[in-house]
Structure formats: C-alpha cells, structure tokens
Amino acid sequence: MSSTGALGILAGGGPAPGINAVISAATIRARLEGIEVHGILDGFGRLMAGDANATRPLDIEDVARMHYRGGSMLGIARANPTRKDEDLERVIAGLESRGIDKLVTIGGDDTAYSAFRVSQAAKGRIRVAHVPKTIDNDLDLPPEIDTFGYQTARSVGVDIVRNLMTDAKTTRRWYLVVAMGRTAGHLALGIGKAAGATLTVIPEEFGDRRIPISEVVDILAGAILKRLSDGRDDGVAVIAEGVALSIVEDDLGQLGPIERDAHGHVRLAEIDFGGGLKRLVRARLAELGVDVTLVEKNIGYELRCADPVPFDLEYCRDLGYCAAKYLIGGGSGSLVSMQGGRFVPCPLDEMLDSRTNRMQVRRVDVNSTRYAIARRYMIRLRRDDLENEDTLMRLSMVSGLSASAFRARFDPVVAHEPPSLQFAGA
Numbered sequence: 465m466s467s468t469g470a471l472g473i474l475a476g477g478g479p480a481p482g483i484n485a486v487i488s489a490a491t492i493r494a495r496l497e498g499i500e501v502h503g504i505l506d507g508f509g510r511l512m513a514g515d516a517n518a519t520r521p522l523d524i525e526d527v528a529r530m531h532y533r534g535g536s537m538l539g540i541a542r543a544n545p546t547r548k549d550e551d552l553e554r555v556i557a558g559l560e561s562r563g564i565d566k567l568v569t570i571g572g573d574d575t576a577y578s579a580f581r582v583s584q585a586a587k588g589r590i591r592v593a594h595v596p597k598t599i600d601n602d603l604d605l606p607p608e609i610d611t612f613g614y615q616t617a618r619s620v621g622v623d624i625v626r627n628l629m630t631d632a633k634t635t636r637r638w639y640l641v642v643a644m645g646r647t648a649g650h651l652a653l654g655i656g657k658a659a660g661a662t663l664t665v666i667p668e669e670f671g672d673r674r675i676p677i678s679e680v681v682d683i684l685a686g687a688i689l690k691r692l693s694d695g696r697d698d699g700v701a702v703i704a705e706g707v708a709l710s711i712v713e714d715d716l717g718q719l720g721p722i723e724r725d726a727h728g729h730v731r732l733a734e735i736d737f738g739g740g741l742k743r744l745v746r747a748r749l750a751e752l753g754v755d756v757t758l759v760e761k762n763i764g765y766e767l768r769c770a771d772p773v774p775f776d777l778e779y780c781r782d783l784g785y786c787a788a789k790y791l792i793g794g795g796s797g798s799l800v801s802m803q804g805g806r807f808v809p810c811p812l813d814e815m816l817d818s819r820t821n822r823m824q825v826r827r828v829d830v831n832s833t834r835y836a837i838a839r840r841y842m843i844r845l846r847r848d849d850l851e852n853e854d855t856l857m858r859l860s861m862v863s864g865l866s867a868s869a870f871r872a873r874f875d876p877v878v879a880h881e882p883p884s885l886q887f888a889g890a
Contacts, residue, residue: 469565474504476575480613481772482780485531489784507541511558566791572598573823580812591796601650604824617767621655637757644764645704652704662699663842677715686845693858836885
C-alpha cells in the first residue's frame with residue numbers, strides 16, 4: 465500500500481532507554497505502508513539552523529534490530545524551537561521541504577510542548593504525535609502509567625546503589641547518591657525503595673516550601689546520627705537532584721555558579737549538589753564531634769543510555785507502532801499512551817499547564833500508601849524518636865548534646881513529617 469507524504473521522527477531532550485525501539489517500530493510500520501521515512505538528526509537543532517543534512521532516510525533494514533540498543537540512532541538535543549517565531553517557522557519549512565507531513569516526536573515535557581507548537585503553527589499541514597520519554601517518570605499520565613525508560617533507569621540505578629550499600633558496609637562509610645529527577649522524585653524513590661537504601665530524600669516532601677539548605681543537611685545528619693545510635697556507621701542516602709530546586713536560591717548559589725538551559729531551567733548537572741551536601745553535612749557532624757566518612761556519587765548519565773530491559777523493549781515498540789499508525793490514519797496533536805494494554809491518544813492541548821505553557825508535571829504523591837511505606841523503612845529521624853526517652857537518650861549520647869538540646873536542634877527536621885500509615889478498617 466502506498467501513501468503520499470513522508471513520516472519524520474526525532475528525539476529531543478535527554479536520552480532514555482527505549483528511544484531506538486520507538487524509532488524502529490514507527491519506521492517499520494510506515495515503510496510497510498509504503499511511506500517514506502526521514503530520521504531527523506539531533507532533535508530540532510539542525511532544522512532550526514536550516515541544515516541541509518538535518519535528516520537521513522530510514523528503511524526497515526536500518527532499524528530492524530536497533531530496538532535492543534540504548535541511546536538514540538538519530539542523536540538527541542535540547543534545542544527549543546518555541547522561543548523564537550523564526551526558529552519555529554524554519555522547522556516547519558524544513559519539514560515541508562522534505563515532504564514530511566507526519567511527525568513523531570520522542571521526548572519529555574519540553575519536547576511535547578514543542579510538538580504541540582509545531583502542530584499548531586503548521587495549521588494542519590503537519591500532523592504530530594508525541595511519544596512521552598523521560599527517566600524522571602514525571603509526565604502527567606495516569607498514576608499507573610510509567611514513562612518509557614523509567615523502568616530501565618530504575619533497574620540500572622538499583623544495581624549501582626546495591627553495590628554502594630555493600631561497599632558502605634565493608635568500608636564503614638556513607639554514600640550520598642544524587643539521582644536525576646528535576647521536579648519529581650519518582651526515580652530517586654523508585655531506586656531507593658527497591659534497593660533498600662538507608663533513606664531517600666525527594667522534593668515532594670517539602671511541598672511548595674522553599675527551604676534553607678540547612679534543612680536538607682539536618683535530615684542527612686540526623687539519619688547518620690540515628691544510624692550511629694543503632695551501632696552502624698554506614699549507609700546510603702539517595703537524594704533526588706530536584707531537591708536543589710526546593711532550596712532558596714541564595715543558598716543554592718553557595719554551591720557554585722548557576723547555569724540555565726535553552727528552556728530556562730537551572731542546569732542541575734552543573735551544580736555540585738552532592739559535593740556541597742557532603743561538605744555541609746561533614747561540617748555539621750564535626751560540630752558535634754562526630755567523624756564519619758562521606759562520599760558523594762551522582763547517578764544519571766549511567767542510566768540514560770542503557771540497553772532497555774524487556775518491559776521497555778515491549779512498551780516502546782508498542783508506542784512507536786501506535787504513533788505511526790495514528791498519524792497514517794489521520795490523527796494529530798496527541799500524546800501517545802498505552803493504558804490497560806490499549807492505545808489511548810491524549811490531546812496535547814489538554815496536557816498543557818496554562819500558567820507555564822509547558823506540559824503538566826506528575827509528582828510523587830506523598831499521601832499515598834506507597835510513599836508512606838517507603839518512609840517507614842527509612843532510617844531517618846522521626847517525631848517519635850524525639851518523644852521516646854530511651855531513643856532520645858541514645859541520640860543524645862552519639863551527638864554529645866543533652867536530650868533537650870538534641871530535641872531543640874532537630875525538631876525542625878520532623879516538623880513537617882507526614883502522618884503515620886493507617887489502613888481503613890484496621
């Protein structure tokens with residue numbers, strides 16, 4: 465069967481396991497329909513620059529076994545065509561000059577917004593389907609629907625943290641592990657909970673508060689002291705990088721210069737968050753006469769281009785197939801999702817946050833049973849630690865503070881502690 469018009473495929477944002485599986489499945493579906501396929505290189509960047517070599521033709525033999533591999537065979541970029549009208553116009557002109565009237569975009573919330581704007585500005589001449597991709601798992605899909613790449617990233621992250629936990633116990637040290645997750649703590653919590661890390665700190669636990677960096681330092685220092693009071697001088701704390709955005713910016717600046725990306729976001733990867741926390745926690749413990757070896761470790765880049773696990777292999781092939789078939793059938797302007805084993809197109813205009821013109825973000829529900837269980841397994845200061853005289857006495861002894869002084873010093877750490885887990889009817 466033949467069809468007029470070509471299909472374009474691009475990946476934007478940061479890498480995530482499964483991109484090649486989407487590219488492969490979409491290409492195969494289109495080529496079996498006799499539709500020409502153009503792989504768009506390096507996201508929107510080359511199209512924005514008017515590069516004559518911005519695309520490459522794709523056929524079945526080019527992609528047949530690419531779904532096993534991590535990374536992106538088309539490259540990837542964070543180029544944002546929505547900031548300037550001329551950039552958006554150049555992208556549309558570049559697509560049309562190649563006969564592309566169907567576009568599959570693969571990316572996170574910013575790429576989704578760019579896809580929506582392309583669809584909107586092209587006024588029906590280019591149909592767009594967006595495949596949600598982010599290891600952060602933070603697109604506003606139903607709670608039970610993961611973004612592709614998350615499960616692979618979590619699996620690789622768990623292996624790393626598990627090895628660090630063994631090293632920590634063997635060498636009697638603490639690891640402060642900073643995990644990717646700009647605005648949501650899904651990845652950090654998923655890794656920390658599955659690996660059985662000593663504690664996990666995510667931005668959602670602070671709500672809408674902007675906190676001093678000392679609050680994060682005291683959470684970590686308090687956990688170390690509690691662990692010491694139980695006779696252990698080792699542990700692994702997993703901290704979502706998005707916690708940095710909960711900190712008042714004046715304090716954040718103490719960690720180094722603040723850079724921003726093309727979308728105006730603080731470049732968290734350029735902030736020495738782990739190193740800064742290590743220095744501040746060490747200083748806080750030194751004030752109490754406590755000497756603990758601390759090592760910072762950032763994980764994220766190790767997770768993004770891993771070969772996908774079977775879950776993401778299957779999931780991403782389904783998404784790529786549905787994206788191509790949806791466009792070939794005349795659909796447009798939707799995010800591609802699989803819900804309950806069925807294809808569900810989600811209109812992009814309904815997923816936009818009207819305040820920011822970006823896709824809405826899904827955050828960890830700190831009122832959920834899942835999060836409450838995670839908190840119960842963590843070794844971190846709790847309100848009942850400060851209310852139980854025996855526990856408080858042990859904490860007092862390892863910190864060198866009197867019981868009353870310890871309670872006063874660390875009471876702010878438990879001030880916003882969520883309520884204990886209760887089951888209805890129990």
